[in-house]
Amino acid sequence: MAQLIFSTGGRETKYVIQKKITTVGSDSTHDALVEMSAPGALFTLVREDQHYDLLPGKGKLRVNGLAVSRKTRLASCDRIEWDGGLAAFLTTELPVSGSAGDDLTQKSWAVLQNMSATLQQPGAIQAALYQALDGLIAMSGAETGFLLSESGSGSGWELLAFREEQAGSMHPSQARKKQLFSNTILQEALARREPVYIENIIGHAWASAESVVAAKIFSAACFPLCVGGRVLGAIFLSTQSPGRSVKRAAMNEMSLVATQAALMLALQGEVKLVRRENDQLRTQVQAARGGAPSGSLLVYNTEPGASKDMAELDAKIAKLAPTPLGIVIRGETGSGKEVVAREIHSRSPRASKPFVAVNCGAIPGPLLESTLFGHERGAFTGATSAQQGKFVQANHGTLLLDEIGDLPLDLQVKLLRVLQERKVEPLGSRDLIPIDVRILAATHVDLETAVREGKFRQDLYFRLMGATVKIPALRERQADIPALARFFLEKNGCSVKIADKAMEKLLKHDWPGNVRELEQVVVRASYICERGEITEADVDISDLSALEAPESTLFWSGFENIPNLKEAQLAFTKEFVNRTLEANGGNRTEAASKLGISERTLYRVLAGGSV
Numbered sequence: 001m002a003q004l005i006f007s008t009g010g011r012e013t014k015y016v017i018q019k020k021i022t023t024v025g026s027d028s029t030h031d032a033l034v035e036m037s038a039p040g041a042l043f044t045l046v047r048e049d050q051h052y053d054l055l056p057g058k059g060k061l062r063v064n065g066l067a068v069s070r071k072t073r074l075a076s077c078d079r080i081e082w083d084g085g086l087a088a089f090l091t092t093e094l095p096v097s098g099s100a101g102d103d104l105t106q107k108s109w110a111v112l113q114n115m116s117a118t119l120q121q122p123g124a125i126q127a128a129l130y131q132a133l134d135g136l137i138a139m140s141g142a143e144t145g146f147l148l149s150e151s152g153s154g155s156g157w158e159l160l161a162f163r164e165e166q167a168g169s170m171h172p173s174q175a176r177k178k179q180l181f182s183n184t185i186l187q188e189a190l191a192r193r194e195p196v197y198i199e200n201i202i203g204h205a206w207a208s209a210e211s212v213v214a215a216k217i218f219s220a221a222c223f224p225l226c227v228g229g230r231v232l233g234a235i236f237l238s239t240q241s242p243g244r245s246v247k248r249a250a251m252n253e254m255s256l257v258a259t260q261a262a263l264m265l266a267l268q269g270e271v272k273l274v275r276r277e278n279d280q281l282r283t284q285v286q287a288a289r290g291g292a293p294s295g296s297l298l299v300y301n302t303e304p305g306a307s308k309d310m311a312e313l314d315a316k317i318a319k320l321a322p323t324p325l326g327i328v329i330r331g332e333t334g335s336g337k338e339v340v341a342r343e344i345h346s347r348s349p350r351a352s353k354p355f356v357a358v359n360c361g362a363i364p365g366p367l368l369e370s371t372l373f374g375h376e377r378g379a380f381t382g383a384t385s386a387q388q389g390k391f392v393q394a395n396h397g398t399l400l401l402d403e404i405g406d407l408p409l410d411l412q413v414k415l416l417r418v419l420q421e422r423k424v425e426p427l428g429s430r431d432l433i434p435i436d437v438r439i440l441a442a443t444h445v446d447l448e449t450a451v452r453e454g455k456f457r458q459d460l461y462f463r464l465m466g467a468t469v470k471i472p473a474l475r476e477r478q479a480d481i482p483a484l485a486r487f488f489l490e491k492n493g494c495s496v497k498i499a500d501k502a503m504e505k506l507l508k509h510d511w512p513g514n515v516r517e518l519e520q521v522v523v524r525a526s527y528i529c530e531r532g533e534i535t536e537a538d539v540d541i542s543d544l545s546a547l548e549a550p551e552s553t554l555f556w557s558g559f560e561n562i563p564n565l566k567e568a569q570l571a572f573t574k575e576f577v578n579r580t581l582e583a584n585g586g587n588r589t590e591a592a593s594k595l596g597i598s599e600r601t602l603y604r605v606l607a608g609g610s611v
Contacts, residue, residue, distance in 0.1 A: 002016075002017040002047075002052060002089065002091045003016050003017060003089075003091075004017065004024070004032060004080075004087045004088070004090075005087060005088040005090065006032070006034060006085065006086075006087045007085065007087070015031075015032040017045060017047075017052075018111075018134075018135070018138055019031065019047075019134070019138075020047045021044065021046050021047075021588075021599065021600075021603060022044065022045045023043075023044045023045075023057075023588060024041070024042045024043050024044070024045075024057075024087075025039075025040060025041040025042050025057065025058075025587075026039050026042070027039060027127070029587060029589060030127070031131070031134075033127055034085055034087075035084060036058075036059065036082075036084070039058075040057060040058035040059075040587060041057035041058060041587060041588065042057050042058060042059055042061070042082060043055060043056050043057050043061055043080070044057060044588065044603075045074070046603055051073060051074075052073075052089070052091075053071050053072065053073055053074065054068070054071070054073075054074050054080070055071055055603070055606060056068055056069055056070070057581075058582075059082050059083065060082065060083065061080065061081070061082050062080070062081040062082070063079070063080055063081075064078055064079050065079075065081075071606070075089075075091075076089065076090055076091040077089070077090060084528075111131065111132065111135030111136075111138075111139070111257050125264050125267060125268045125271065126160075128264055129147060129160065129161065129261055129264055129265065129268075130147075130161050132147075132235075132257055132258075132260065132261040132264070133145050133146075133161050133163055133235065133261075134163060135257055136235060136237060136254050136257055136258070137163055137237065139247070139250045139253060139254055140221060140237050140246045140247050140250050140254060141239070141244070141245075141246060141247050142221070142237035142238060142239055142246050143164065143238065143239045143240055143241065144162075144163070144164050144181070144237070144238050144240070145161075145162070145163045145164075145235065145236070145237050145238075146159065146161070146162055146181050146234075146235065146236040146237075147159075147160045147161040147162075147233065147235055147261075148160065148186075148233050148234045148236065149225075149233035149265055150231070150232055150233060157233070157234075157384075160233070181215060181220075181238065182206070182209065182211040182212045182215055182217055182236075182238075183211045184206050184210075184211050185198065185212070185217075185220055185222050186222055186236060187384070188222075189222035189223070189224045189234060190231055190234060192224075193224050194224065195221060195222065195223045195224070195251060195254075195255055195258075196220075196221070196222045197220075197221045197246070197251060198217075198219055198220045198221075199219055199245045199246070199248055200218065200219060200245060201217055201218055201219065201220070202218075210381075215238065215240075216240045217238045217240065218238075218239050218240055218241060218242055218243075218244065218245070219239045219244065219245035219246045220236070220237065220238040220246060221236075221237045221238075221246045221251065221254070222234060222236045222237070223235045223236075223254065223255065225261055225262035225265050226262055227262050227263060227265075227266040228266075232262060232265045232269065233262070235258055235261065237254075309472040309477050310472070310477060310480060313340075313469060313470075313472070316469055317340070317343055317344055317347065317469065318347065320344065320467050320469070321344045321345075321346075321347035321348045322347065322348060323467075324438065325466035325467045326438065326439045326440065326441070326463075326464055326465075326466035326467070327344060327440050327466060327467045327468065327469060328404075328440075328441045328442070328447070328464055328465055328466075328467075328468045328469075329341055329440060329441070329442040329443075329468075329469055329470075329471065330442075330443060330468060330469070330470045330471065331442070331444065331470065331471030331472075331473075331514075332444055332471075332514055333444050333513070333514065333516075334513045334514035334515060334516035334517055335471045335472075335473060335474070335514040335515060335516075336471060336514070336515050336516075337402065337442035337443075337444075337471060338357055338400060338402060338442065340469065340471055341355075341357070341398070341400045341402075341440045341442060342355060344398070345397070345398040345438075348398065348438070350396065350397050350398055350438060353396045353397030353398070354393060354394050354395070354396070354397035354398075355394070355397055355398050355400070356393050356394035356397065356399050356400070357400040357402055358371060358372065358390045358399070358400070358402065359403055360401055360402060360404055360406050361402075361403035361405075361406030361407075362403070368407075368411060369411055369414065369427065370387070370389070370427055371389065371390060372389050372390050372391060372411075372415070372424075373389040373391060373414070373418070373424045373425065373426055374386070374387055374388045374389030374424070374426035374427070375387055375389075375426050375428055375429075376426055376427065376428035376429045377428075379426070379427040379428025379429075380427065380428070383428070386426075389424060389426060391418065391424045391435050391437055392424065392433060392435065394435075394437050395436060395437060396436050397437065397438070398437070398438045398439075398440060399437045399438070399439055399440070400440045400441075400442060401415075401439065401440070401441045401442070402441075402442045403442065403443060403444070403445075404441040404442065404443050405444070405445030405450055405455075405456060406445070407456075409455070409457070412456065412457045412460050413457070415460065416457065416459060416460045416463060418435075419439065419460075419463050419464075420463070422434065422435055422436070423435065439464065441464050447461055448461075473511070473514055474511040474514045474515055475510045475511050478507055481503075481506055481507055481518065482498075482503060482506075482507075484515065484519075485498060485506060485522045488518065488519040488522050488523060489522060489523070489526055492523050492526070494522075494523060494526035494527075495532070496529055496533060496534055497532060497533045497534065498522075498533070499533050499534060499535050499536065501535065501536040502534045502536045504536075505536050505539045506518070506539060509541050521539060521540070521541055522534070522539075524540065525538040525540070573605055574605055574606065577595065577602060577605045577606060578606070580595055581602070581606075588602060588603075
């Protein structure tokens with residue numbers, strides 16, 4: 001069993017390699033986490049027979065002191081270095097007696113060790129939960145695995161992670177495309193507050209249960225995640241192939257891993273609660289000082305040299321906020337449309353009532369209707385309990401319909417009816433619920449063009465368009481950048497200064513990602529700077545223009561020397577995949593999705609194979 005021993009910042013952690021493809025990077029999409037100055041994959045390890053190959057990702061890598069930029073075969077005790085850390089690669093096997101029980105113990109030990117190592121990284125609870133699910137699938141022989149948590153509102157369950165086994169590798173997938181777990185088995189485990197195991201569904205009392213049939217389950221194991229007598233979530237494992245069962249012999253070891261996952265889920269909830277209370281206290285302190293709520297983009301309009309556009313936006317909000325008018329907020333992605341919406345709400349007579357935001361472009365159409373209007377128990381498959389919609393949750397307050405331009409046409413009709421009648425009808429119900437909600441809509445889409453093209457209903461456009469405010473792009477108000485940068489450092493608890501040269505670099509950038517990009521850049525720089533000052537070298541700004549190369553650059557130097565069409569196709573495909581992977585920050589899942597291929601195909605292409 002191969003291992004990576006990481007050494008960063010004087011701290012040593014171990015990661016046991018269990019998967020065919022293992023990625024190392026800075027966020028929870030990767031298997032092993034390390035601290036990096038920029039997001040993305042640092043490197044990927046691919047197991048080939050008895051060997052491991054290293055595929056470089058983002059950043060400069062050295063193996064045994066030599067820089068590497070392409071696939072490199074690793075040997076035991078090789079030293080992998082990057083800026084800010086290093087890792088030793090070991091293939092020394094752990095001593096085992098060869099029995100099945102010892103093998104399961106070793107696997108559970110490896111999972112727990114990896115979770116422990118991950119938890120030593122800041123903000124890595126979610127990644128450790130993903131590792132727990134991956135490990136349980138490996139231990140159990142399951143084909144699918146779900147990690148569920150309590151929604152927080154007490155009205156249902158939230159899907160935190162889904163894994164599906166394909167050709168021996170686990171990968172994230174979109175669970176909403178198909179439901180592969182049984183609500184009957186889940187509810188039984190939650191009621192008992194102990195694991196439920198079914199070796200073979202044939203002849204079982206639940207064999208004819210609707211959810212079991214729909215998910216085509218042959219064997220299953222469900223572990224409730226309980227802490228202090230409270231059910232926080234569940235892990236559901238299952239197989240669909242006839243004759244293939246979840247391993248009964250692994251139940252004890254899997255229960256141990258599930259118990260640790262429950263503790264992490266509880267810790268995650270406590271962290272969220274502390275952060276929420278901290279935000280509330282910060283807002284109260286700021287309000288007591290007579291300023292706008294902490295986090296507002298509008299606190300800068302009184303500073304010397306600040307943008308005239310933002311001062312005008314502030315004045316317009318001051319006029320519109322006390323009125324009952326609906327408002328459309330226009331602005332580029334990352335410009336702070338939700339923050340402006342919260343500012344309008346905080347200055348309105350509804351400030352003490354709920355503010356609810358829903359991103360119309362981030363939720364699939366079939367789920368968006370339920371999200372907006374709510375549903376009754378049994379309204380559709382998986383609706384195990386009634387759930388309030390966003391309109392009801394925002395009653396007497398403010399509802400922000402973010403990215404309204406992405407709302408499907410069929411839902412535009414239903415939304416228009418709700419706005420006209422001021423009543424909502426939850427799915428599966430015949431009762432109309434009266435609502436009193438102020439509607440704010442936000443969009444980066446030109447709604448007038450969308451109306452002309454038939455993509456947005458004209459009647460809905462006029463219903464929403466009580467008034468409009470436009471947020472200027474950051475490149476149009478560069479005078480605000482120094483104050484914004486200082487604010488973001490203070491907001492994130494970073495007590496560092498910004499050197500003049502570093503500030504000049506910030507001022508020269510055109511900020512296509514707007515305020516969101518600026519915050520990420522300055523906060524990232526604060527973590528890697530030395531002696532309490534951000535220097536020009538610490539400011540790492542992505543150059544998106546480099547990704548917009550002219551068409552002629554698709555054919556790289558040396559292309560004309562390729563001898564035949566077959567080799568040219570292979571060379572072009574590999575280069576195109578490399579560029580897509582680089583454009584997505586080394587994230588293999590996003591790159592494969594953009595290319596329309598599986599991750600296995602992506603790695604086969606990078607290794608020189610064909611699609």
